[in-house]
Amino acid sequence: MVLIVEDNVELCDFISEVLHPYFKTVKAPNGKVGIEYAQTIFPDIIVSDVMMPEMDGCELCQQIKNDIKTSHIPVILLTALNSVQDKFTGLSIGADAYISKPFKEELLIVQIDNLIESRKKLSEAFSSGGGLWEEKIADLSMDKKLVEKALRIVHKNMLNENFSVESLAAEIGLSRTHLHRKLKTITNQSASEFIRNTRLEKAKELMSKGELKINEIGFAVGFNSHTYFTKSFKKYVGLSPQEYLKSKR
Structure with a gap:
């Protein structure tokens, strides 16, 4: 979904018509309404004019990028201002792209596609593990801090088998719904998957060290059932704990 924020009704309708064959669109007449929409419908991307009344x-x-609930949403700024300084200002406040008016329709479509694909690759990088996500998320400081904080909290509660999504949301300071939405967008995992997979990553680490037996490792990372641990591990890693352990020898 693309949120179009533009006070010029004709231009707003034109942009919507251009994007309609490819994306669902929602229109807002100014920045103030745009913020309200962004915080309720959570679009995939925002295309906004620069010069508008009210906001x-x-x-x-700035508000989108400084709010942890919306900081992951890419923003494209459209403006008739065309100086290098104007573009620098737009990018320095967190805009993901800056397009000068008049613009070619194809350019806007390609830019939206690229930004959405970039966010998709970011979440895939996290899901694949190996630390690649840290490089790709480097320019998204608030999102990176959120993920790092969530990881620290889960690790701190690793032995607590009752640690839940509600527990994580409370410690981070977001509602359960907002936490789920943020983690799903950034990591391609639900909040419950994030907790479980973080536990399983720790299990892989413990197996590599070879200091604990397999049945001890499951309990050490918060699983109260060895059967559930084995099933979850195989689904996540593609190997049973025993097979994974053998592959590391």
């Missing part, structure tokens, strides 16, 4: 595109972009 301009730069202020909208």
Whole structure:
């Protein structure tokens, strides 16, 4: 879904028509309404004019990027201002792209596609493990801090088999719904999957050290059932704990 924030009704309708064959669109007449929509419908991307009444595109972009609930949403700024300084200002406040008016329709479509694909690759990088996500998320400081904080909290509660999504949300300071949405967007995992997979990553680490037996490792990472641990591990890694252990010898 693309949120279009533009006070010029004709231009707003035109952009919506251009994007309609490829994306679902929602229109907002200014930055203030755009913020309200962004915080309720959570679009995949925002395309905003810069010069608008009540709240301009730069202020909208700053608020979007400084709110942990919306900081992951890419923002494209559209403006007739065409100086290098204007573009630098737009990008320095967190805009993901800056397109000068008048613009070619194809350019806007390609830019939206690229940003959505970039976010998709980011979540896939996290899901694949190996630390690749840290490089790709480097420019998304608030999102990186959120993931790092969530990881620290889960690790701190590793032995607590009753640690839940509600527990994680409470410690982070987000509602369960907002936490789920953020983690799903950034990591391609639900909040419950994030907790479970973090436990399983720790299990892999413990297996590599070889200091504990397999049946001890499951309990050490918060699984109260050896059967469930084995099933979860095989689904996540593709190997049973025994097979994984053999592969590391």
